[in-house]
Amino acid sequence: MSVHATLRRSRLSIRLRLTLLYGGLVLACGIALLTSVYFLMRYIPDYAEPKLLSPGDSHEALMPPSAVCPTHIAAPSDLIVSKDDFLTMLLRVYGVALIGLALVALLLGWIIAGRILAPVHRITQTARTVAGHTPDERIHLDGPHDEFTELADTIDTMLDRLQTSFQAQQRFAANASHELRTPLTTMRTMLQVAAAHPQDHDLAILAPKLLATNERSIATVESLLLLSRADHGMNDTEPVDLASVAERALEQVHNEATAGRVSLRGEVHPVHLRGDQDLLHHLLINLLYNAIRHNHSGGIARLTIVARDDTAVVTVTNTGELISAEDADRLFEPFYRAGTRTRANGHGLGLALVRAIAQSHHGTATATPNPDGGLTTTVILPATDP
Template sequence: MTVNVLLQRVLRENVAAMGEQVVIVATPSPSPPGGVQAPRTPLPDLRGGTDLKLAKDLGDSVLRHQWTVTWIAIALLAVTGSAVGWWLSGRVLRPVHRITATARRLSLSNLHERIALDGPQDELRELADTFDEMLGRLERAADGQRRFAANASHELRTPLAIQRAAIEIGLQDPSPEQVARMRVELLQATARTERLIDGLMILAQGERGPEQSDPVDLADIARDAADQHHRGATDAGVTLALDLHPAPSTGDPVLLTRLAANLIDNAIRHNHPEGSVLIRTSPDSVLTVTNTGPHVPADRVPELFEPFRRLHSPRTGSAQGAGLGLSIVAAIAQSHGAEVHATPNAEGGLTVSVTLPRRTIAHGPGSS
């Protein structure tokens, strides 16, 4: 279009120039002093006006042709651009529609579905892969919740069944011996239920996170937890050894004490007579509990930190506890930003280390 406007301007200038060359106005020459009139200059031949008209008509014809071609080109470009834009927008937005459709279909029953977007590694592919990873985490979390609910139901049903059987059978024709035996069984079942409920409450509190964060010393916490389990270790024939160094950190003292107590209780429970438990703390804010005991397969170690998981069986009975000890440790550690590592010992037993964020002790101006 700009070319047409420039062409029209050039043609007009050329036609105007041709008109100036054809039309020449004659002016009379001045008379000489003698009074003799000089001859007039003859007017030029005006037949060139025909050439001027032909040039003007040619220019108009060229302009009309140029404008016609221009409008046709604009129409073709508009149609082609619209078609290409529609195709490109569909190609670009198709992955977005796929992601949206997958998100709308998702529920707890089909978390296994994935977008699985193929194509170049661009921003949309990265978004789809991130969404798939999130679905994987949600699926694992949902499966864990289902397993937790099923295992908790089983653990709670067992002591209740024992209590009901003891009451129904023991009270049919009670004798002093039967009453005494039923009393012991009911107390054991009730104690198991209490331990399970207490463990579930501590696990929920640990996952929720600490209600307060105070300066603590892991050495003091480990010493208090060891004192709580000293009698249990003596009854089990297990020796407790302490190697405690100042380990400053921050956290909820109650939850951290429960963490250390669970580690020590687990080390005593899964040990053998005349075994040992070594409790260490280091200035790097690391609490380590090492125990002797049966051999622990390395590939089974991650299972020990799942709720209601035990080494030889998912559920083994009240004698081995509720199976929440190490899962509570993992939950409390995670809520405190700590790391938990468990390593099987070559001679048997397990070494569990908990690394908490280190607290820097500020020294005053007069401190050395």
């Protein structure tokens, strides 16, 4: 066990510290009160001098006749005949009361500290349960809105987000394994069949199939590497003319749009920002490919880039099949495909890359389904002066 852990174990519990704090405060207030009363009673009032006792007199001589009882005489230590006797008795009685008050304060402090810290124990127990591989457990602390309920609600929200993130990571790992295993399995099957029956296979036919399958695997791996790069943020940035990057992207996807009989339109205004030009190019390319490949013959894909309130707003709108709002948001998950997208050309990482690149540039990426079909994807990035 480390020295730090040993020191932590040797410290007093919070409950005991609160108890000592409450009791100490009561004790300190009592001592201050006793001291104040003592000095006030000693120096402020005027005390009449007591009758001097002769050698033959007793204490009863100073007492009123009604106070003298033949069957009971108070002990001389309890008899007050002078100012010093009064102050001594005051200290004695007040000291006994102060000790009793301190003990009661410690007991009440222990009980109150336990009640105050009960939510903390519940939070700790829930955290231990979650750490013990029960991620569905939540605190759900009841009671008035205070610091403890706010802390519990914050932890519940954090646990919800962590669970969502863990589930997304699990889906990502499973989907990535599937995407990489499928082409490799396909290539192995083709090679095994060709090796078993070489006379029935022509290399000129087999080679292009193996090459296409291999290129699909390479594209998936490159996309995963690009996604990892975007998720880890940018180390270096440079001024980027987004309009120029958009013009090159439109030119790059023009042939595929023509082959798919999709009308490609662009409305690009000058916008400048700081970022990674290569990543921003991939962002626009993936947006355009998504709009072209998930479209129908005779459809439209439109790219618009404008500057608005110190931001660069990139909007890509396309026609196509009807998409629900839930599916529109889930399209940003890696490998998620909705509707006919499962049969479209691609590996399900396009919009995931778009969102990751946008977030690495301190921006946002959202998608909204169009009423007549298709999708409108909007990326907002912080812009700079030229």
